[in-house]
Amino acid sequence: MVMIFTLVSAIQEKLNEIVDQIxxxxxxxxxxxxxxxxxxxxxxxxxxxxxxxxxLSWKTKFDADLLELRRKKMKEEEQAGKNKLTGKQLFETDHNLDTSDIQFLEEAGNSVEVDESLFQEMDDLELEDEEDDPDYGPADLDSDTQFAE
Structure with a gap:
Protein backbone atom coordinates (compact mmCIF):
# COMPACT_ATOMS: atom_id res chain seq x y z
CA MET A 1 0.00 0.00 0.00
CA VAL A 2 2.84 2.38 0.78
CA MET A 3 4.46 1.50 -2.54
CA ILE A 4 1.25 2.26 -4.48
CA PHE A 5 0.88 5.56 -2.63
CA THR A 6 4.45 6.49 -3.54
CA LEU A 7 3.91 5.60 -7.21
CA VAL A 8 0.60 7.50 -7.43
CA SER A 9 2.19 10.55 -5.75
CA ALA A 10 5.14 10.46 -8.17
CA ILE A 11 2.81 10.12 -11.18
CA GLN A 12 0.60 12.93 -9.90
CA GLU A 13 3.61 15.24 -9.48
CA LYS A 14 4.85 14.36 -12.98
CA LEU A 15 1.40 15.06 -14.46
CA ASN A 16 1.24 18.41 -12.64
CA GLU A 17 4.66 19.29 -14.09
CA ILE A 18 3.52 18.33 -17.60
CA VAL A 19 0.31 20.38 -17.25
CA ASP A 20 2.34 23.37 -16.01
CA GLN A 21 4.72 23.03 -18.97
CA ILE A 22 1.78 22.92 -21.39
CA LEU A 56 7.45 65.26 -57.14
CA SER A 57 6.86 62.06 -59.10
CA TRP A 58 3.65 61.39 -57.18
CA LYS A 59 2.54 65.00 -57.66
CA THR A 60 2.99 64.86 -61.45
CA LYS A 61 1.01 61.62 -61.65
CA PHE A 62 -1.70 63.05 -59.39
CA ASP A 63 -1.99 66.26 -61.42
CA ALA A 64 -2.19 64.28 -64.67
CA ASP A 65 -4.96 62.06 -63.25
CA LEU A 66 -6.83 65.08 -61.94
CA LEU A 67 -6.56 66.87 -65.29
CA GLU A 68 -7.85 63.76 -67.08
CA LEU A 69 -10.84 63.54 -64.73
CA ARG A 70 -11.65 67.21 -65.31
CA ARG A 71 -11.48 66.74 -69.09
CA LYS A 72 -13.82 63.75 -68.89
CA LYS A 73 -16.24 65.72 -66.74
CA MET A 74 -16.17 68.68 -69.14
CA LYS A 75 -16.80 66.37 -72.12
CA GLU A 76 -19.76 64.81 -70.33
CA GLU A 77 -21.16 68.25 -69.52
CA GLU A 78 -20.70 69.35 -73.13
CA GLN A 79 -22.47 66.23 -74.38
CA ALA A 80 -25.33 66.80 -71.97
CA GLY A 81 -25.42 70.54 -72.69
CA LYS A 82 -25.55 70.25 -76.50
CA ASN A 83 -29.24 69.39 -76.44
CA LYS A 84 -30.18 71.89 -73.73
CA LEU A 85 -30.41 75.61 -74.38
CA THR A 86 -30.66 78.22 -71.70
CA GLY A 87 -33.75 80.42 -71.51
CA LYS A 88 -31.90 83.37 -72.95
CA GLN A 89 -30.67 81.28 -75.88
CA LEU A 90 -34.20 80.02 -76.53
CA PHE A 91 -35.61 83.55 -76.69
CA GLU A 92 -32.73 84.72 -78.89
CA THR A 93 -33.24 81.91 -81.41
CA ASP A 94 -37.06 81.74 -81.51
CA HIS A 95 -38.82 85.14 -81.49
CA ASN A 96 -42.24 83.46 -81.41
CA LEU A 97 -41.64 82.74 -77.72
CA ASP A 98 -41.92 86.47 -76.99
CA THR A 99 -45.63 86.47 -77.79
CA SER A 100 -46.48 82.83 -77.12
CA ASP A 101 -47.94 83.48 -73.67
CA ILE A 102 -50.23 86.20 -74.97
CA GLN A 103 -51.37 83.98 -77.85
CA PHE A 104 -52.04 81.13 -75.41
CA LEU A 105 -54.24 83.33 -73.25
CA GLU A 106 -56.14 84.67 -76.27
CA GLU A 107 -56.73 81.16 -77.64
CA ALA A 108 -57.92 79.83 -74.33
CA GLY A 109 -60.29 82.73 -73.91
CA ASN A 110 -59.22 83.14 -70.32
CA SER A 111 -58.89 86.83 -69.80
CA VAL A 112 -57.82 88.03 -66.44
CA GLU A 113 -60.31 90.45 -64.94
CA VAL A 114 -59.56 92.55 -61.93
CA ASP A 115 -62.38 93.75 -59.70
CA GLU A 116 -61.27 97.28 -58.85
CA SER A 117 -64.01 97.71 -56.30
CA LEU A 118 -62.02 95.55 -53.91
CA PHE A 119 -59.30 98.19 -53.79
CA GLN A 120 -61.44 101.32 -53.48
CA GLU A 121 -61.92 101.15 -49.73
CA MET A 122 -58.25 100.92 -48.74
CA ASP A 123 -58.76 103.54 -46.02
CA ASP A 124 -60.86 101.10 -43.99
CA LEU A 125 -57.98 98.68 -43.58
CA GLU A 126 -56.27 98.71 -40.22
CA LEU A 127 -52.57 98.84 -40.88
CA GLU A 128 -50.06 98.91 -38.07
CA ASP A 129 -48.36 102.20 -37.41
CA GLU A 130 -44.59 102.25 -37.36
CA GLU A 131 -44.61 103.12 -33.65
CA ASP A 132 -46.64 99.98 -32.84
CA ASP A 133 -44.19 97.76 -34.68
CA PRO A 134 -41.82 96.00 -32.19
CA ASP A 135 -39.04 96.04 -34.80
CA TYR A 136 -39.38 99.78 -35.31
CA GLY A 137 -36.35 101.84 -34.42
CA PRO A 138 -35.24 105.47 -34.86
CA ALA A 139 -32.65 104.31 -37.40
CA ASP A 140 -35.50 103.17 -39.65
CA LEU A 141 -36.99 106.66 -39.57
CA ASP A 142 -33.67 108.29 -40.44
CA SER A 143 -33.09 106.05 -43.40
CA ASP A 144 -36.64 106.66 -44.68
CA THR A 145 -36.30 110.41 -44.40
CA GLN A 146 -33.00 110.38 -46.26
CA PHE A 147 -34.63 108.74 -49.25
CA ALA A 148 -37.61 111.06 -49.12
CA GLU A 149 -35.39 114.14 -49.39
Missing amino acids: KTRREEEKKEKEKEAEEAEKQCFHGTPVTIENF
Whole structure:
Protein backbone atom coordinates (compact mmCIF):
# COMPACT_ATOMS: atom_id res chain seq x y z
CA MET A 1 0.00 0.00 0.00
CA VAL A 2 2.84 2.38 0.78
CA MET A 3 4.46 1.50 -2.54
CA ILE A 4 1.25 2.26 -4.48
CA PHE A 5 0.88 5.56 -2.63
CA THR A 6 4.45 6.49 -3.54
CA LEU A 7 3.91 5.60 -7.21
CA VAL A 8 0.60 7.50 -7.43
CA SER A 9 2.19 10.55 -5.75
CA ALA A 10 5.14 10.46 -8.17
CA ILE A 11 2.81 10.12 -11.18
CA GLN A 12 0.60 12.93 -9.90
CA GLU A 13 3.61 15.24 -9.48
CA LYS A 14 4.85 14.36 -12.98
CA LEU A 15 1.40 15.06 -14.46
CA ASN A 16 1.24 18.41 -12.64
CA GLU A 17 4.66 19.29 -14.09
CA ILE A 18 3.52 18.33 -17.60
CA VAL A 19 0.31 20.38 -17.25
CA ASP A 20 2.34 23.37 -16.01
CA GLN A 21 4.72 23.03 -18.97
CA ILE A 22 1.78 22.92 -21.39
CA LYS A 23 0.25 26.02 -19.78
CA THR A 24 3.51 27.96 -19.95
CA ARG A 25 4.07 26.88 -23.57
CA ARG A 26 0.57 28.04 -24.53
CA GLU A 27 1.07 31.36 -22.77
CA GLU A 28 4.40 31.84 -24.54
CA GLU A 29 2.80 30.99 -27.90
CA LYS A 30 0.01 33.45 -27.19
CA LYS A 31 2.48 36.21 -26.29
CA GLU A 32 4.51 35.42 -29.41
CA LYS A 33 1.41 35.64 -31.63
CA GLU A 34 0.46 38.96 -30.06
CA LYS A 35 3.98 40.26 -30.61
CA GLU A 36 3.91 39.13 -34.28
CA ALA A 37 0.50 40.76 -34.79
CA GLU A 38 1.79 43.97 -33.25
CA GLU A 39 4.85 43.94 -35.53
CA ALA A 40 2.64 43.26 -38.56
CA GLU A 41 0.46 46.21 -37.56
CA LYS A 42 3.54 48.41 -37.26
CA GLN A 43 4.61 47.28 -40.74
CA CYS A 44 1.23 48.36 -42.13
CA PHE A 45 1.79 51.88 -40.84
CA HIS A 46 5.38 51.99 -41.99
CA GLY A 47 5.45 53.07 -45.63
CA THR A 48 8.04 54.39 -47.98
CA PRO A 49 9.84 57.45 -46.69
CA VAL A 50 8.86 60.67 -48.44
CA THR A 51 11.64 62.38 -50.28
CA ILE A 52 11.51 65.32 -52.65
CA GLU A 53 11.94 63.04 -55.67
CA ASN A 54 9.17 60.65 -54.52
CA PHE A 55 6.82 63.52 -53.82
CA LEU A 56 7.45 65.26 -57.14
CA SER A 57 6.86 62.06 -59.10
CA TRP A 58 3.65 61.39 -57.18
CA LYS A 59 2.54 65.00 -57.66
CA THR A 60 2.99 64.86 -61.45
CA LYS A 61 1.01 61.62 -61.65
CA PHE A 62 -1.70 63.05 -59.39
CA ASP A 63 -1.99 66.26 -61.42
CA ALA A 64 -2.19 64.28 -64.67
CA ASP A 65 -4.96 62.06 -63.25
CA LEU A 66 -6.83 65.08 -61.94
CA LEU A 67 -6.56 66.87 -65.29
CA GLU A 68 -7.85 63.76 -67.08
CA LEU A 69 -10.84 63.54 -64.73
CA ARG A 70 -11.65 67.21 -65.31
CA ARG A 71 -11.48 66.74 -69.09
CA LYS A 72 -13.82 63.75 -68.89
CA LYS A 73 -16.24 65.72 -66.74
CA MET A 74 -16.17 68.68 -69.14
CA LYS A 75 -16.80 66.37 -72.12
CA GLU A 76 -19.76 64.81 -70.33
CA GLU A 77 -21.16 68.25 -69.52
CA GLU A 78 -20.70 69.35 -73.13
CA GLN A 79 -22.47 66.23 -74.38
CA ALA A 80 -25.33 66.80 -71.97
CA GLY A 81 -25.42 70.54 -72.69
CA LYS A 82 -25.55 70.25 -76.50
CA ASN A 83 -29.24 69.39 -76.44
CA LYS A 84 -30.18 71.89 -73.73
CA LEU A 85 -30.41 75.61 -74.38
CA THR A 86 -30.66 78.22 -71.70
CA GLY A 87 -33.75 80.42 -71.51
CA LYS A 88 -31.90 83.37 -72.95
CA GLN A 89 -30.67 81.28 -75.88
CA LEU A 90 -34.20 80.02 -76.53
CA PHE A 91 -35.61 83.55 -76.69
CA GLU A 92 -32.73 84.72 -78.89
CA THR A 93 -33.24 81.91 -81.41
CA ASP A 94 -37.06 81.74 -81.51
CA HIS A 95 -38.82 85.14 -81.49
CA ASN A 96 -42.24 83.46 -81.41
CA LEU A 97 -41.64 82.74 -77.72
CA ASP A 98 -41.92 86.47 -76.99
CA THR A 99 -45.63 86.47 -77.79
CA SER A 100 -46.48 82.83 -77.12
CA ASP A 101 -47.94 83.48 -73.67
CA ILE A 102 -50.23 86.20 -74.97
CA GLN A 103 -51.37 83.98 -77.85
CA PHE A 104 -52.04 81.13 -75.41
CA LEU A 105 -54.24 83.33 -73.25
CA GLU A 106 -56.14 84.67 -76.27
CA GLU A 107 -56.73 81.16 -77.64
CA ALA A 108 -57.92 79.83 -74.33
CA GLY A 109 -60.29 82.73 -73.91
CA ASN A 110 -59.22 83.14 -70.32
CA SER A 111 -58.89 86.83 -69.80
CA VAL A 112 -57.82 88.03 -66.44
CA GLU A 113 -60.31 90.45 -64.94
CA VAL A 114 -59.56 92.55 -61.93
CA ASP A 115 -62.38 93.75 -59.70
CA GLU A 116 -61.27 97.28 -58.85
CA SER A 117 -64.01 97.71 -56.30
CA LEU A 118 -62.02 95.55 -53.91
CA PHE A 119 -59.30 98.19 -53.79
CA GLN A 120 -61.44 101.32 -53.48
CA GLU A 121 -61.92 101.15 -49.73
CA MET A 122 -58.25 100.92 -48.74
CA ASP A 123 -58.76 103.54 -46.02
CA ASP A 124 -60.86 101.10 -43.99
CA LEU A 125 -57.98 98.68 -43.58
CA GLU A 126 -56.27 98.71 -40.22
CA LEU A 127 -52.57 98.84 -40.88
CA GLU A 128 -50.06 98.91 -38.07
CA ASP A 129 -48.36 102.20 -37.41
CA GLU A 130 -44.59 102.25 -37.36
CA GLU A 131 -44.61 103.12 -33.65
CA ASP A 132 -46.64 99.98 -32.84
CA ASP A 133 -44.19 97.76 -34.68
CA PRO A 134 -41.82 96.00 -32.19
CA ASP A 135 -39.04 96.04 -34.80
CA TYR A 136 -39.38 99.78 -35.31
CA GLY A 137 -36.35 101.84 -34.42
CA PRO A 138 -35.24 105.47 -34.86
CA ALA A 139 -32.65 104.31 -37.40
CA ASP A 140 -35.50 103.17 -39.65
CA LEU A 141 -36.99 106.66 -39.57
CA ASP A 142 -33.67 108.29 -40.44
CA SER A 143 -33.09 106.05 -43.40
CA ASP A 144 -36.64 106.66 -44.68
CA THR A 145 -36.30 110.41 -44.40
CA GLN A 146 -33.00 110.38 -46.26
CA PHE A 147 -34.63 108.74 -49.25
CA ALA A 148 -37.61 111.06 -49.12
CA GLU A 149 -35.39 114.14 -49.39
